[in-house]
Amino acid sequence: MNGLRNYNEEIINHLISKILSQYNDICKCEKCILDIKAVALNSMTPKYVVTKKGELFTKLNAEFNNQEIIDTTRAITQAIELVRCNPQHNKK
DSSP, rough: OOOOOHHHHHHHHHHHHHHHOOOOOSSSSSHHHHHHHHHHHHHSSOOEOHHHHHHHHHHHHHHTTTHHHHHHHHHHHHHHHHHSSOOOOOOO
């Protein structure tokens, strides 16, 4: 691992497909999915990691912390609702 990373991206990438599969009425183009991820990430407190050790610690903490999963699911769900009502994929 090189550089600075927000570990919330990993959690969102892990959960987003499962959550999106529950929605039939939302666009799932690449632009809309990226918008959902961006909105969700911007609503969450960042969890930056630099080292592999920090990444592993953060990963273990997230896997054993149900509140972390609940909060991330809520952030993704709220982002889905926002993007569903305001899709940007046809705008330049």
